Amino acid sequence: MSDSAAATITARAGIAQDTAFGAVTPPLYLTSTYELPAFKQPGQYDYSRSNNPTRDTLAEALCQLEQGARAIVTGSGMSACLLALQLLGPDDTLVIPHDCYGGSYRLFTNLAARKQAFKLVIINFQQSDWAEKIKAATPAMIWLETPSNPLLQITDVKAVCQLAKELSAKVVVDNTFLSPVLQQPLLLGADIVMHSTTKYINGHSDIVGGVLIAKDPVIGDELKWWANCLGVTGPAFDSYMTLRGLRTLVPRLQLQQQNTSELVSFLQRQPLVSKLYYPGLADHPGHAIAKAQQTGFGAMCSFDLAGPADALPVFFASLQLFTLAQSLGGIESLICHPGTMTHASMDAAAQQTAGIGPTLIRLSVGIEAPADLIADLQAGFNAVADWLNTSPPNNNTERVASGNTDKGSVKGSADQQFRLNPALSAFW
Numbered sequence: 001m002s003d004s005a006a007a008t009i010t011a012r013a014g015i016a017q018d019t020a021f022g023a024v025t026p027p028l029y030l031t032s033t034y035e036l037p038a039f040k041q042p043g044q045y046d047y048s049r050s051n052n053p054t055r056d057t058l059a060e061a062l063c064q065l066e067q068g069a070r071a072i073v074t075g076s077g078m079s080a081c082l083l084a085l086q087l088l089g090p091d092d093t094l095v096i097p098h099d100c101y102g103g104s105y106r107l108f109t110n111l112a113a114r115k116q117a118f119k120l121v122i123i124n125f126q127q128s129d130w131a132e133k134i135k136a137a138t139p140a141m142i143w144l145e146t147p148s149n150p151l152l153q154i155t156d157v158k159a160v161c162q163l164a165k166e167l168s169a170k171v172v173v174d175n176t177f178l179s180p181v182l183q184q185p186l187l188l189g190a191d192i193v194m195h196s197t198t199k200y201i202n203g204h205s206d207i208v209g210g211v212l213i214a215k216d217p218v219i220g221d222e223l224k225w226w227a228n229c230l231g232v233t234g235p236a237f238d239s240y241m242t243l244r245g246l247r248t249l250v251p252r253l254q255l256q257q258q259n260t261s262e263l264v265s266f267l268q269r270q271p272l273v274s275k276l277y278y279p280g281l282a283d284h285p286g287h288a289i290a291k292a293q294q295t296g297f298g299a300m301c302s303f304d305l306a307g308p309a310d311a312l313p314v315f316f317a318s319l320q321l322f323t324l325a326q327s328l329g330g331i332e333s334l335i336c337h338p339g340t341m342t343h344a345s346m347d348a349a350a351q352q353t354a355g356i357g358p359t360l361i362r363l364s365v366g367i368e369a370p371a372d373l374i375a376d377l378q379a380g381f382n383a384v385a386d387w388l389n390t391s392p393p394n395n396n397t398e399r400v401a402s403g404n405t406d407k408g409s410v411k412g413s414a415d416q417q418f419r420l421n422p423a424l425s426a427f428w
């Protein structure tokens with residue numbers, strides 16, 4: 001979507017629509033129930049689990065942004081996932097990527113194994129045989145998350161949707177990491193888009209919410225029916241907050257992306273970064289596809305710290321700006337250790353298969369001054385370098401990236417720094 005179209009839709013969402021008093025900002029309808037005009041005569045609204053004007057205003061704006069037919073606002077991203085899975089029965093197969101968000105992975109694997117809600121096939125979409133594996137699975141639904149959390153792997157949505165069409169499978173795309181401003185999966189052929197609105201769409205880390213947007217009104221109506229039946233629709237207050245946050249989505253993302261590209265350039269030069277994950281880098285394996293299917297590279301990036309896992313507390317403790325926290329997409333910069341935080345619900349083997357290493361760090365870049373963010377990370381790297389230089393030798397035995405046990409080399413010459421940074425040769 002063009003920035004100007006998205007900017008207008010988001011800024012004007014719900015504005016100047018109040019017919020009662022002419023309020024410019026739409027009112028918040030906290031009522032749980034609605035008066036019937038007369039006996040046996042239903043009004044437009046009856047009960048807020050089923051429908052609520054504030055929630056409907058948000059749903060309408062998100063539907064327009066993703067260019068769908070129906071949007072169903074839910075109480076969390078996970079309840080949006082759960083809602084989409086209602087389209088499956090015990091004989092249906094769901095294909096998921098091996099490296100999706102840990103909470104989604106937990107939901108899929110537990111519903112399949114403990115409730116036999118559907119059959120599950122886990123695929124690595126980064127391997128060349130993904131299409132053969134999907135054909136063999138004959139799925140009813142394919143779940144995509146692109147860019148993926150936390151490694152920012154890119155999946156070719158168009159290619160998967162083409163194959164899915166041949167197999168009569170539905171494709172659901174978790175678009176949380178980009179928002180509709182940077183990627184519109186329905187236009188790439190997907191059937192349903194899912195968001196954790198907790199993240200960029202709200203953007204201020206003060207609510208938890210989710211949404212499903214369906215391309216086909218029939219599927220949308222079925223999802224709406226299930227949302228009411230299960231009671232997973234989102235609260236009115238959170239919808240109001242999300243609508244308020246949504247209005248600045250475009251300028252927020254512009255600033256966050258600018259800051260991210262400055263941070264990525266800084267991280268590329270860091271000797272204590274052994275591998276950097278950002279689809280905006282020309283050598284990222286998914287760069288070309290990201291460029292084709294996204295209108296921006298987003299404001300998330302991850303990196304492996306070149307050092308032992310024991311260095312992580314040193315790094316995190318020395319940061320003043322980056323807050324160590326689970327979520328992402330807010331205007332404040334957050335940092336997280338996926339292995340013990342967002343992806344802790346994946347066991348060690350699943351984390352290893354997904355490529356989540358022990359020193360992987362994920363950044364959600366906010367709108368602070370980029371020079372301050374860079375200085376903050378630099379302080380963290382300096383603290384780790386000092387710690388490596390002064391700590392007892394056994395602290396260095398697990399040094400993962402350097403292969404260099406000379407502690408003094410961490411702050412050494414450019415040549416030594418290059419040796420400490422295998423990302424420069426091995427990954428890119």
Ligand SMILES: Cc1ncc(COP(=O)(O)O)c(C=O)c1O
Pocket residue numbers: 076077078079101103104145149174176177195196197198208209210327
């Ligand atoms: C990609 C992705 N999908 C889904 C979710 C779940 O959303 P929520 O926390 O709003 O339930 C998250 C949460 O971090 C996420 O990162």
